[in-house]
Amino acid sequence: MVSVITPSYNQGIYIQETIESVLSQDYPNIEYIVVDGGSTDDTLSILEKYSRTDERIRFISEKDRGQSHAINKGIAMAKGEIIGWLNSDDTYLPGAIRVAVEALEQQPDWAMVYGKAYKIDGNSKKLSDYYVAPANFKQLFDGCMICQPATFIRKNVLLDVEGVDETLHFCMDYDLWIRITQKHPIGFVPYPLANARTHDSCKTTTLWGTVGIPEILRTCVKHYGAISKTWLLTYQSHRGKGITGLLHSLRSQSTFDCLPTVTNMNRYDDFWVPPRFTFTVVSGPGFPVNSLLIKGRIPPESVPHLPLHYKFRCAVQVDGQPAGSHIIGSSFLLNIPVQSMSERFEVEILSSFFLTSSDKRMISFVADEVIPLSVEESNVIKTIMGSSVLLKFV
Structure with a gap:
């Protein structure tokens, strides 16, 4: 039957x-x-x-x-x-x-x-x-x-x-x-x-972008621990957001367990950070932080004479210990590996580029996003950042 x-x-x-x-x-x-x-x-x-x-x-x-x-x-x-x-x-x-x-x-x-x-x-x-x-x-x-x-x-x-x-x-x-x-x-x-x-009232027509794509991404992470190029490009074409937008979408659906957070950040209200940028990362027991994702830029109107493809160096320390040195540009997405197993640690980013703002502050770059990543999130990001097809996605 x-x-x-x-x-x-x-x-x-x-x-x-x-x-x-x-x-x-x-x-x-x-x-x-x-x-x-x-x-x-x-x-x-x-x-x-x-x-x-x-x-x-x-x-x-x-x-x-x-x-x-x-x-x-x-x-x-x-x-x-x-x-x-x-x-x-x-x-x-x-x-x-x-x-x-x-x-x-x-x-x-x-x-x-x-x-x-x-x-x-x-x-x-x-x-x-x-x-x-x-x-x-x-x-x-x-x-x-x-x-x-x-x-x-x-x-x-x-x-x-x-x-x-x-x-x-x-x-x-x-x-x-x-x-x-x-x-x-x-x-x-x-x-x-x-x-x-x-037809006009079917779910594929009415809910594809708002419910369908986020559910698909969550399902991929649940079963595969990553998201394919096909689904990432689908997300990008419908939502128009980059990697950090994807992360926020997945987090909003509780895709990942026990997410780490940032506290005590010395970023200014307008998102500029000083040459010595510091913040604290807190995570739950048994859910170590795997890396730090920082999306930043130097607005061209702030430094008109700065070359379009300007590069500068920043050094990272975690709880006072060196965690690598990175060459980044005037617009960047930086994924910093973190070795600390502590549930709470301090991060310090020292930048070789800085300037004086109109209100006399010493500033280095605009930190639009500072996101500590769990192991699951880090695996998803590595998949994305390792794909040459997805340069626009950043």
Whole structure:
């Protein structure tokens, strides 16, 4: 038996087409479960009509905690050995379930199988092929090449990985593929199995930049400890922020554990720092600081005669011990390794460049960001700064 699960909420405009694409399949042993979140449009009347005339379909309608929760409820209700997950605005292509079952029968070691797919618009017009390619755990680091409605998964595998992560509201499918491929092989069949619909109210359109990309980055860090060039460039193109913006985004989502902080900094209110720049770093027990990230610059209007590519030297000390000397420019992003295992230490940066400001202060450069990095954060930054493709990202 194949159990198809559809999470639903106020998609009456599309759900009839979704239902028809399931019930018209040429595979005989199907149960269809719609988990509705309490729709207020005509979804329920459509579901009631079909459930009265076709015993293969059943539904529940009650308030839930979102799409991921609805999918897990459907998995718990399912009697089938194979699970299809079809959103209420997507559709199966003819023969999809039969092709998937035959593939899984022929390849008993596959935990799931997926096929090709098309992107369609709100009027069911084909827009383009969906990007799909063979994938494994390593390849999924670089991006998601699996189309969710074109995927069929063995139920015992879903139970083994404990279903869908209900803390995710956008990339729960990508997270699921990664967790499955960590433990099981998966398979690809080169046949079109489904249509993924794009329209003005779908999450890909409305939440991609604000929810989708941050969730994807957090998921990558959780599973791989780093972020690929593909996802970094996607983040940059949508958010327009550099490395420090990425860090703040990840921190805001609690991606990392027990983050270190800076206290007692002698930076001025306008972010200029003196030639002897000092600050204190505090971290939690068992979470040592791995490096210090400093984003700085010398505004050209402050020193008009300064060459555009001017270089100067700064020396770093941690708790009075030398921690390296660095050549930096008039605009820089400096990643300083830190050897101290102490939960609290003092940092001193001595700069060879300084000038006198109009208010008689001795100043060296503008320190826009001073961020002590945990081991996890430092690994992410090393991945970024080691990529020549991402020079613009800084």
